[in-house]
Amino acid sequence: MAYFFKILLLAVLVVPVSIWACLTALFNLKRAAGVSTWFNAFALRTLGVKIEIEDENGPDFKYKNCVLTLLNQTSLLDGAVGLLSLPRPLIGISNIEFALLPFYGWMIMIHSFVIIRQWPSQAIRTVKRMESYLSKGGNVYISIEGRRSADRQILPYKKGPVVMALNTQGHIVPVFYEKVWDAMPYGSLRVRPTRVKVHLMKAINMKGRRYDERDMIVTELETLARKMNDPKMLSPIE
Helix, strand or coil, rough: HHHHHHHHHHHHHHHHHHHHHHHCCCCHHHHHHHHHHHHHHHHHHHHCCEEEEEEEECCCCCCCCEEEEEEECCCCHHHHHHHCCCCCCCCCEECCHHCCCCCCHHHHHHCCECCCCHHHHHHHHHHHHHHHHHHHHCCCEECCCCCCCCCCCCCCCCCHHHHHHHHHHCEEEEEEEEEEEHHCCCCCCCCCEEEEEEECCCEEECCCCCCHHHHHHHHHHHHHHHHHCCCCCCCCCC
16 A cells, blocks of 8 residues: 555656656756656655665776666666666667656656667667767767566677777776666566665776677677676675
8 A cells, every 4th residue: 555655646746747857958958857867766765766886987987988888678667777876977778668658758758868769760860879979978878688688687689889889989888787677577567675786897998999899899798797697696685
């Protein structure tokens, strides 16, 4: 019953907050992102989801021209967790599924995400826009898996994030989420109280690396993901 009232509260709030964020975005995207971030933090806190961040790059690393590459896509909460834990300035790349979430998805898409579809011409235009954004010092958040995993196993990787990083000669920052699937499993609409952990792994410098190395880099990332996904590497269940 308590969970029902929490969901009811968030459902009532999301409409005015999303309208507020959308109207704010007409004048100031940064402030609109702040509204959305506040609502994300409030919603996850209300539902008992806590985020712990482990950054292997240290305080001196400058997050500029970084492709923040999610190695394991497992839950609809991935986007919300990313907004609250990843360094800014940041634009995420999402599929149409996330954008269609009423009010909540619309609110986030207007300032922090762009949609990429399976149409080759649209995908190419989106990637070029993101490469321009990276070259100006922004960061891009994207999953390297083609779709969410239903059982937390690593699915085949795409080359897009690696190619973006090679074309802009920036950094790939591998990102791995622990227990986001536990908070909201694949196919479920119920959020469970969970302490999730975000790993910002050691940045991989693409400066001087060539386009013909893309397959090798993808393989390196997949190997890293499988190592991180080993139950022996994961934090104990609380």
